[in-house]
Amino acid sequence: MSEHLLLVERKADWKEHFPDLPVAAIDDYLKEPAEAYPPNLRVINLCRSQRYLSEGYYGSLLAEARGHRVVPSVRTLQDLSRKAIYSLDTEDIDRKVAKVLGRSRAGLQPIVLELTVFFGQCAPREMQEIAGQLFSLFPAPMFKVEFRLQGQWQIHSLKPFALNSLTPAQEGEFFSALDGYLKKPWRRPRGARSHRYDLAILHNPDEQLAPSSPAALTRFVRAGRALGVDVELIQARDFGRLAEFDALFIRETTRIDHYTYRFARKAEGEGMVVIDDPNSILRCTNKVYLAERLAAQKVPTPKTVILNRDSVLRAEELIGYPVVLKIPDGSFSRGVFKASTRSELESIAKKLLKESDLILAQEFVYTEFDWRIGVLNKKPLYASQYLMSRKHWQIVNHEAKGGPRHGGFNTVDIGAAPAAVVRTAVKAANLIGDGLYGVDLKLTDRGVMVIEVNDNPNLDAGVEDKILGEALYRTLMEDFIRRLDTSRRSQAAAIRAPSPDSA
Numbered sequence: 001m002s003e004h005l006l007l008v009e010r011k012a013d014w015k016e017h018f019p020d021l022p023v024a025a026i027d028d029y030l031k032e033p034a035e036a037y038p039p040n041l042r043v044i045n046l047c048r049s050q051r052y053l054s055e056g057y058y059g060s061l062l063a064e065a066r067g068h069r070v071v072p073s074v075r076t077l078q079d080l081s082r083k084a085i086y087s088l089d090t091e092d093i094d095r096k097v098a099k100v101l102g103r104s105r106a107g108l109q110p111i112v113l114e115l116t117v118f119f120g121q122c123a124p125r126e127m128q129e130i131a132g133q134l135f136s137l138f139p140a141p142m143f144k145v146e147f148r149l150q151g152q153w154q155i156h157s158l159k160p161f162a163l164n165s166l167t168p169a170q171e172g173e174f175f176s177a178l179d180g181y182l183k184k185p186w187r188r189p190r191g192a193r194s195h196r197y198d199l200a201i202l203h204n205p206d207e208q209l210a211p212s213s214p215a216a217l218t219r220f221v222r223a224g225r226a227l228g229v230d231v232e233l234i235q236a237r238d239f240g241r242l243a244e245f246d247a248l249f250i251r252e253t254t255r256i257d258h259y260t261y262r263f264a265r266k267a268e269g270e271g272m273v274v275i276d277d278p279n280s281i282l283r284c285t286n287k288v289y290l291a292e293r294l295a296a297q298k299v300p301t302p303k304t305v306i307l308n309r310d311s312v313l314r315a316e317e318l319i320g321y322p323v324v325l326k327i328p329d330g331s332f333s334r335g336v337f338k339a340s341t342r343s344e345l346e347s348i349a350k351k352l353l354k355e356s357d358l359i360l361a362q363e364f365v366y367t368e369f370d371w372r373i374g375v376l377n378k379k380p381l382y383a384s385q386y387l388m389s390r391k392h393w394q395i396v397n398h399e400a401k402g403g404p405r406h407g408g409f410n411t412v413d414i415g416a417a418p419a420a421v422v423r424t425a426v427k428a429a430n431l432i433g434d435g436l437y438g439v440d441l442k443l444t445d446r447g448v449m450v451i452e453v454n455d456n457p458n459l460d461a462g463v464e465d466k467i468l469g470e471a472l473y474r475t476l477m478e479d480f481i482r483r484l485d486t487s488r489r490s491q492a493a494a495i496r497a498p499s500p501d502s503a
Helices: 026-031 055-065 074-080 083-089 091-104 125-137 168-182 214-226 236-244 259-269 278-284 287-296 314-318 342-352 419-430 470-496
Strands: 004-008 023-025 042-045 069-071 112-118 142-150 152-160 198-202 230-234 247-250 273-275 304-307 323-326 336-339 359-363 369-376 379-387 409-412 436-444 447-454
Touching: 004 026, 023 026, 026 055, 042 055, 055 069, 055 074, 055 287, 074 152, 074 259, 074 278, 091 125, 091 152, 112 125, 112 168, 125 142, 198 214, 198 236, 214 230, 214 470, 230 236, 236 259, 247 259, 247 470, 259 273, 259 278, 273 470, 278 287, 278 447, 287 304, 287 359, 287 447, 304 314, 314 323, 314 342, 323 342, 336 342, 369 419, 369 470, 379 419, 379 470, 419 436, 419 447
Parallel strands: 004 023, 004 042, 042 069, 198 230, 198 247, 247 273
Antiparallel strands: 112 142, 142 152, 304 359, 323 336, 323 359, 369 379, 369 436, 379 409, 436 447
C-alpha cells in the first residue's frame, strides 16, 4: 500500500483512541517543502474548513501541486460548493433514488431524509449503490446527502463535514471505510467521449478586458467554418444549450468562482472537448498552486514565499524590498501590489488576507517588457512582448485616469524569440496540461524567470496574430478537430471491443 498522510486542522482533532495512522496538522503540511514528503504520497484532507481559499482548501491545492494524490481534490471541493454543478451531475442518480426510496420508504410520511457517506460507504444496504455512485462523482472522505420528497424523492444537497463532527456511533463506520479505501489502488477517473463537430465559443461582449476582441472572434468563426466546423458564439445565458455542441472554447476571463468554470465542468461532463478544461482553470487561476508546482519541478521563477497571517514578515526576511504581493486568483495585473516598506507590506498583506488565508510574496524583478509565449498541445504557438504601461511597473495600470491603461506590444516570429525563453515556457505549460496556455516570462541578467501560466491567454486581432495572421485561428480550429477525431476513434474502438460477458 502506498504511503499516506491524513491532514487535520488541529492535532487534537485526532483523538487518543483513534487508530495509529500518519497524521499532520494542516499548518505543518503547508510550511514543509515538497521534498519533505515522498512523491507517491496519498493525502486524505480531513480539515474542518475547506471553503475556498481556506487553509483546508490550500491543503488540497498544494497536494496537487506537489504531485500527491489527494482526496478531496480542489475540483471536488469546488463542485460540492456549487449546487448548480452537482445537481446536473446527479440527474441519473436521482432516478435511482426515487426508485429505491419510493420502494423502501413506502407508507412513511417524512419529506426529508439524510444519508451519511464515508468514502463511498453507507449504513443502509439499499442505499449502498447510490452512495458509491455519488463518491465516484464527488470523491470526498465524508459528506451528507439530503433527500427531499418533491413529487418524487431526489437529491437536494451534498454537504461535506469534518472529522470533529463525528458522533461516537459514526467513528467505527468512518474508520472501517477509511481502512477499506486505503487498501484500494489509486484510480484516476475515466475520461469522457465526444461525438459531434459543433463548436461553441463562450464570450461576454460587455467584458472590459476580454481575452479575444470581436474581430478575433469573427476570425475564429471563419476559420472553423472553413474547416467544416460549425462555430457559434454563445453567452452565459446559453448554459442550458451546452449539450447541443461537441466542443467548447472559452474566450472569456476564467475564474473558479464564476460561471466560466461551471461551463467548463458541464462541458467535460457532457463528453465535450473543452478549452479551457476545468483542471487547467483550477491550476492556473491560483498563483499559490502555480508557485508550488513550478518550484517542485525546478522551473526558474523570481524568489517566491507563501504567506499567512502569522508569517507576513517572512517576505521582508527572505526577499527584501521592494516586494510584490499577489492575491492567489487575480488576473490582468489585478490583485497585484508592490510594497517598498514594512508598513506598506503589513498594510497590503492585511487587506489581501481578508480574502484568502494564503497570499504570495514575490521578488520584484523589473524588465521593460514581459515575454508571452503561447503554447498549444505542448508546442509553442506564438511569441509576444508585452511592454510595461507608461510610468508604471505593470503591463496594465488599473489606477490610470479614464480606465485601465495598457503598455505596448511587439509580436515576433516564434523562431526569433530567445530559445531559452521558449523552452522554459513550454516546460512550464506542460506542467498544467495539453491545452492552450500563455506563459509570462522575464529575461534577466540572471536568466529566464517564469512569472505565471495563464489558462485563458489573449488572442487578439492585430496583436498575437501579427505574425501568423489567419493561420493562428486555423491552427486552433485544427487542434479542436484533432481532439474530436481522437475522441471519435476511441468511441468507435470501445463499441467494437467485445464485452467480458461475450468472451
